[in-house]
Amino acid sequence: MTETNLFQTIAKAMRSGDKVRFEIERNGDAMSIMFQPILRDQEDAVPDEAKPIRAALALPFLIRGVTPEVADAELASRLQGYADKRGHVVDAYDELIEKLNEATKQAKAATEKAGKPKPTKGKAAPVAAASPVVANGDDGHDDDATCGACGSCDDDGSCGDEARTGATPAPVASKTGGDLFDF
Numbered sequence: 682m683t684e685t686n687l688f689q690t691i692a693k694a695m696r697s698g699d700k701v702r703f704e705i706e707r708n709g710d711a712m713s714i715m716f717q718p719i720l721r722d723q724e725d726a727v728p729d730e731a732k733p734i735r736a737a738l739a740l741p742f743l744i745r746g747v748t749p750e751v752a753d754a755e756l757a758s759r760l761q762g763y764a765d766k767r768g769h770v771v772d773a774y775d776e777l778i779e780k781l782n783e784a785t786k787q788a789k790a791a792t793e794k795a796g797k798p799k800p801t802k803g804k805a806a807p808v809a810a811a812s813p814v815v816a817n818g819d820d821g822h823d824d825d826a827t828c829g830a831c832g833s834c835d836d837d838g839s840c841g842d843e844a845r846t847g848a849t850p851a852p853v854a855s856k857t858g859g860d861l862f863d864f
Contacts, residue, residue, distance in 0.1 A: 686757065687757075687760075690757075690760050690761055690764045691703075691716070691760075691764070693764045693765075693768055694716075694718070694763065694764035694767045694768060694771075695718065695771075696720075696721065696738075696771050696774075696775065697721075698721035699718055699719065699720055699721050700718075700719040700721075701716060701717065701718055701719065702715070702716075702717040702719060703715070703716055703717075704717070708746075710748060711745075711746045711747060711748060712744075712746075712747055712748070712749060712752055713743070713744065713745045713746065713747075714743070714744045714747070714752060714756065715741050715742065715743045715744075716741060716742035716743075716760065716763070717741040717742075718738060718739060718740075718741070718767075720735065720738060720739055722735070727778075728778075728781050730777065730781060731774060731777050731778055731781065734770060734773060734774040734777060735774065737770050738767065738770055738771065738774060742759070742760060742763040744756070744759060
């Protein structure tokens with residue numbers, strides 16, 4: 682294998698921004714040779730759908746226990762086979778990441794287009810119609826009766842409920858403590 686072929690083969694197996702650690706270890710008369718890809722993207726930044734392919738890309742090329750003569754004779758063809766197969770995985774990975782990014786953009790655009798309701802100042806949330814007051818007694822108003830909206834009514838028949846008086850109620854906080862429209 683010439684140097685040009687070695688580096689062309691290695692380059693074919695890499696993505697832009699990836700690194701390679703190339704190790705050779707001698708144990709007596711035998712050698713171990715490792716080609717370890719170091720991927721540019723961190724695993725936690727990769728979408729779950731692409732993690733199995735990323736894991737495959739991180740697998741090393743390894744030959745153990747070969748003599749220098751066998752390494753000279755077989756390294757080129759073995760590394761070429763590894764690079765060819767890894768090249769297909771690189772293409773599939775890049776295509777998947779591109780499709781996932783595009784799907785994410787489309788989903789965000791669709792959400793924005795659909796128009797998630799946003800709270801605006803001065804506009805009230807719709808309020809259900811209040812229940813009528815049931816009057817018992819001489820004054821036309823039962824002191825124990827409630828309208829069903831506010832829970833209490835004054836002796837003069839006036840109600841403290843904004844729905845009955847026409848005032849604008851304040852937005853109600855959600856269970857999570859955010860705005861009314863935070864879901």
